Amino acid sequence: MTQPNAHPVPPYKPDFGAEADRLRPIDLPKPRAAYKMVLPGVMQVPADTILAISRKSSIWPMTFGLACCAIEMMGAFMSNHDLDRFGIVPFASPRQSDCLIISGTVTKKMAPAIKLIYEQMPNPKYVISMGACATNGGPYTEYDRVLQGVDKIIPVDVYVPGCPPRPESLIDGFIRLQEKIMEEKRMVG
């Protein structure tokens, strides 16, 4: 019924539409705390320490699972590796959470949504890029629909290796984030 190559196959011209400008990276606005402007310098240091300790011990991540790493993230919240011990409670709305765990593969269709969520979060905010997919595309590095790493669109604080990383390594990531908060206590308002 079909004569081979009677009709030449039309050459394949991919057209990517308006995707390039949807994936612009976000530049971080410089936060400025009220008490930094009001209190004299000598009283700012203890205030920084107290606030950093309180910020460190109550990180509220957002319940936002992308792929297989989300299952390990849930595992970290459950009874065997309880993240609640560190005061880490998952919150559903970006307004109330101050840490965004990118747990899974970031595709180019999902990237604008992640940018939007990151912008909606109030300011002293942190990003944990969990798993190889979020860090640099993981096992899917050769497919062009997958964003090779979430740090191409939002600034990332802690990278957790593993595919999927064990709950213990996620907890280690949180501890590393807590140390980072203590180090940065002077800069972040």
Next chain:
Amino acid sequence: MSFGDHIPWLWAWVDVVVRVVIVALVMTLIVMYLTYGERKFLARLQMRLGPMRTGPWGLLQAIADTFKLLTKEDLRPAQADRWVFEIAPYATFVPVLMVLVTLPFARDWGVRNLSLGMFYVFAALGLNIVGILMAGLGSGNKYALLGGLRAAAQMISYEIPLVISLISVAMIAQSLDLNVITELQHRRPFVVLQPLGFVIFFTAMLSELHRAPFDIPVAESEIVGGFTVEYSGIRWSMFQLTEYASMWAWSVFGSVVFLGGWEWPWGGDVGWGYQLFLTFLKSFLWIASVLWIRGTVPRLRIDQLMSFCWKVLLPLSLVQLLMNGFIIVYGWPQELLFATSAVGAAGLIGFIVMRGLHRPKTPSLVGTYKQPQGSSA
């Protein structure tokens, strides 16, 4: 005899201010440790440890949360209209603080004892719907709109059985003054006389707090945060403060009206220390049961919730009111009060338990397996 009359008028003002400050401090302390207590209690329900790392056994967790929320960036969404959005948290919080004025913690330990104490409590707690609606409609977010409307529908419709069940208690005590009601429960708490009233009050109070089975305005899994979805930092913590403060205020009010407050087991003749202990013990037991229910019971759908209120709670509370009227007017013995009310309570709880008893099962576990060709289409 209210306890403010013998002081000249200047001192009365100072006295009130001091009492209000004490009550406010006690409330803040209790609310902070309620957030911590709830997380610990729910963690225990779910076989895990609650916050442990901030302070010994996580005791400083509440303080850490508060400080962190204080220093969050103050976000206000562009499409939210400014003043309604900013005043909403305070509009929900003020009624709760107003209620604390009349609650008697011990014989003379309330801020001011009003002769219309119970009526004042209804009025004040009816106000926080206004704040929730302002939050829902003001924050310009579809989820918040849905949450706000759901909250309004639920809280208004559940207030009626709540008020009627409290009126039936007031009929027995023949007065609306909370102190008088508590003193009358010297020998028997009113829960013995009015078990049905207690059950209706507890259910309606749960929906006033929008917790446990009635938490559709703040439904986590459906409309992300209900009316609190757009709030962040200090404003959101005001909503949390309101929620826990009203939970504590309701539990103290409930224990005063139904469980005898500071009076019931010999509270009258022992000193005020024992009375304070009684009030706090009963309110914390009440809160523990509310948290327990929150941990286990799933959420009702909005139409089930409405039909449960209008078709079950309201008629029962009206029947309760009628029976009280007959018994008190004709002067029948008090035991009859207990009998009729117990029948009502048994009917309501039995109706729910019976439906839960016959567990749905898949029929196929019993049957033997048949090959697909032979199986019915």
Next chain:
Amino acid sequence: MTIWPTEREYLAETDAFDTVDMTINVGPAHPATHGVFRMILTVDGEMVVDCEPVIGYLHRGLEKLTENADYRQAMGWWDRTDYLAGMSCEMAYCMAVEKLGGIEVPERAEYIRVMMAELSRIASHLIAVGSFGQDVGSFGTSFTYAWRERERIYDFFEEVAGDRMFPTYLRPGGLQMDLPENYEPRLRWLINSIRQGIDDLDGLLTGNEIFVERCRGLSPVTTERAINLGLTGPMIRATGYRWDIRRAVPYSVYDQLDFEIPIGNGTGDVLDRYLVRMAEMYQSTLIVEQCIEKLPGGLVLNPDLPKTLRIDDAECYIRTEGTKGEYSVYGMARGGNKPYRMKLRSPSFCNLSALKELVVGHYVADAVIILGSLDIVLGEVDK
């Protein structure tokens, strides 16, 4: 205007009370959508009028990558499709490659594969039931109960195969390594603790009147409509039709095992799907026990496997009963060590395509529960 209009006539004549339908975006980052799935609900008040599912947020190019990788390399992508039950996907892919290449699998490997697939089925159903309880509103308690058992299954996987979620324990032609010697006491203890976990969940959810009341009568589906929509797995068994690929088209060693196919009470509503999943978990524990007794000795990997697998001109279609439904793999090879085309018929993809019909006409709260009862996994839906 009629003189004494009834309420319906009045509304029909005046458009004073016409309400505009509001569209709600249950967005890609929503706790109820189990991953990155977006539903655009058109809502009239609380009633869902129209629902348009949007998928593709996790499209990672499984088939394109498989076409450019060796037969054995593609294992890593294939068990990340249904990331709640890694081993049952590996089993389907390995069977496809073995069928294409005509590779024999020793009997012992078949039994161990069935054992691992059934344990992954239990683990996946535990998550399905646990997160379903959370969708209905029990604030995480049902989830932690389910997760306690799942952690124990993870521990067993870790002992046997090396990794918790994606052990790549299976190879085309058998297994990577044999079971450890004293695996049996631990496996029997695991089976008992799973049964204890199922009873706890049963008590927590099925015994709960509000849970049963909310799930009864939601989105009932008749068998004919389910077949036409392409629903498989617990969805079609809930409609009361006893259909399971492990029985209808027996593969591996399922024909030598004796187990029961639970079906729902015939209405096909959300409650039946939940009950079928609970019963299936129990059946899987029976299967694993039979596997322990019938486990033959011998090798675990086909000894004469070539270094690089070269298959020329073959086509196959493997139908297996995955955890969510019929997990089938179409394979085509045209020479060389790379498959020409491997297509996954993913059950979540087909069940999800029927979402619009299941959800319209219910409340917003029910739309979330119906989506939860479909038990979709986004890695499988978006391939």
Next chain:
Amino acid sequence: MSQESQTPVTEERPAEQYPGIAALIHKKLPAIAFTATETKDNVDLRIGPESLLELARGLKDTPGLDFDYFNNLTAVDMVDEGLHAKYFFASYRQNHSVQVTVVTVPGQPNLPSLTGLYAAANWHEREAYEMVGLVFDGHPDLKNLLLDEDLHIHPLLKAHPLVKAEILQGIEDATPGFKF
């Protein structure tokens, strides 16, 4: 599949040319011409796009066959022979299944849509449309399913290139974005 060019099938082709289920189908639907071959585990019928709708309706409605289950649709890019669409129908009552390969001419990838017969076919066809470029006439809303709306690429074509694995992060050479 056998590669020799297909001569138009005539009625009097001997019976053994229809292995297994194909014989039953040919007996029930004599009007439709197809060539049946045996794949690893089920029978494959090769037809042109013009007789697909008729065959599908016949498979679904004739009492003896009742293939009421649309199992799967695989779109394969045979580079020089055009795009092939492989349908899989199964029957719940008779518990048998068949594979139908529709061979499209390289220039026009048009196929009739089966959404009228099977509701399940909707998403399968949309996915085949966006992955390989098969156009299904009569499909209610044929637009991208897994890719963005404004993307007009067909990833599963053999011509679509794979991206070279980029070892360097964007950070070293200070290019925040990335090149397509």
